[in-house]
Amino acid sequence: MKYSFTSTALAALSLSGSASAFWRMPCRGRTALERVDPIVDPGKISGHAHTVQGSGAFKESVTFDELRASNCTSCQVTQDKSAYWVPSLHFQYTNGTTVLVNQDGGMLAYYLLYGDDPKPFPPGFRMLAGDPFQRNFTGLPVPDPPKPWTGGNVTQEALRLKAVGFNCLHYSVNPPEGTLYRHFMPDKDFLDENCSDGLRLELMFPSCWNGKDLDSEDHKSHMAYPDQVITGDCPSGYDTRVVSLLYEVIWNTQAFKGVDGQFVLSNGDPTGHGYHGDFITGWDEDFLQSAINTCTSESGEIQDCPLFNIQSEADTQLCKAEVPEALANDNCEGPSDGLCGGVQVQYGPAYATMGSSNSSASTTSAPSYTGSTPLVPTLSYQTSLESFASDKYGGGITIEAVSGVTPAPSAPTPVTTEIVGTTTFTSAGAVYEVAIEEVDVYVTEIATATAAAKHKRHYQHHRLNRREHGLLAQ
Template structure:
């Protein structure tokens, strides 16, 4: 098991509906539940990295597309310029993580923030909510006009502790791609009224919960006094490892096809689990295996990142603007063209993606192309408060193949 760093951070980003910027943000009602992400997803049929949001097509703004763009795998190197939130929608392979992510990987998950205003849940835990058309911000679709707090989860894992060791990183649901990352939310505040008060009154620009007078914050020592009683059925299980395979023989499924539903096996029924695991492993195609080859990329040195300094909180839209991935404002003094850019002999394939075209499954090979420009950045008033601002130093082009 890879060590978690700092626990899971939750952000309540107070974005209003772009179609109704003066509208109210409504707290989650009592009994509210929702899921973001799909544990069986193993492919991403859209450009990697995202093309500029202003050029997203209607197909790229469907709820299916937005839900897949709501996942992020942020390569952390605090000695370099930070990557933007939700910049990468897949888990980089171990070679890439070893070479580049010296401070680990930050898994990011955005939840839908548009609600139909009546149902606290639905059969699939999804149909009663929707994403705005820019994932984090933007306009809500018709029928989902009630704006909720924009919930954003972050969890950092110390993948760099395994540098140089053989193996691969796998999510606990048997997903080595990251496309199946997902999360749940259940309304657990003392009351919806209290959360509404926090949304309405926690206006300190820092976004830190310590700066909101409504909250009584425990010290770390107090937190550690809270313990859980061991559950008899799993008290002898060793989740830390090393172990042979995932717990309850969860099969590792690389895709790109939709992952199968594996049985939850009870103690004493490992035979069925082993058979399921073998069958699922056989589904990994040679093309999927080839997609794991990602050459090393170097970082451009930058200023120290302040990523994860604040540790979760409630952030107003005007101080949370860094969550919207936009182009940097700059004055370009020398034009650059992909047609004139040079690539190295290795081709610099940095990622692969899969999509369906008719009755064919296509593989998109994403190639790094270095483009040099001279630009002067325009400083913004709240740049010091930006938490995830990253500067793009590469352009990519895709090469589809069957």
């Protein structure tokens, strides 16, 4: 069953210079799955496993020049020798045994060109987002209040917590959830019942830079979030806007439907609040500046940028980092007795200790799954946000409907497009001129549908995404 919906598409032109151009960097291959983190644990073995995309030079301690010198990348644009990594997702059976959940389609790294004049990452630039020790959503409303946010919702701590997303994917039933809509891991029963196409983990990186430091002691303090997480104004002292970076990774949680156990991140987190990610630029700075200036399509497709050299998905699978000798016997894929590296499962809500299973257990930890589930808020599957999947792996940035403009009830009507008027509105200090374009769409499953009809529906799906992206995003 395909989903049916009627939507009002809003195409907006900002009078303040806000951009809607972007590109999605597909990194289909996995360069490594190992306990290595050259930002947090340089030169040594990391405490927990990461799934790594990008440059084949990835290792315990790596420089910008080494990333650039690699003869391969697991991303499709060969000029991108950056390193991208996040904790892997595992399934833990009731006896404590863990296995890696299959990672569908590698990673999508979104390069969003927000701000009046976004800058490229300079050589040596690195940063991380999220906190692997976090185990609760401290004092913030659930779900997020309507934007624009103010007060306690725009502190850097609040924005960091809101920069994590767990998107339940169900392409054939219900409208899709919005990016960064849910900031925690849904429980197993919810995933089984609602998320037939898996779980998309999302992470937004801060895009406001202090303009001088390539890194900082905590790998965060040289960066800050704009006041609406993705868009908005930068705080004082962080006036340089760099290109905005967002990660998406889809995990096939449905492979474990009906199986007793729980999902847990490699850092021992079953709540999702401790999701995090790291980035080291591997772009030539001048080339990235040219891409920012030139790759201004609103489609997000790398094929629409004439600068990019694009390799096949098959070739991205061939790029592998060298496994450190100390990790030769690691079994992060499983089946294994517990998580890779002996990491404890810690439910919180207290701040985690990240100790191994051989160290003194925290009062908030459980060495194996006991049948209990983390205490997390409940959010319904339906949302007020609209999203259109941007490629076959289900990637997509969401567009928030303008207050007072909501989708009409589902109805089996023909596809129609009509400009019904224009208006203006103000958001976060920016004045927008809006063309309101009414688009009525229905997609239902028909047993005798021809391949040509299915192809037509697929094209309309992507055309809507290109029209809407970025104009009222987040």
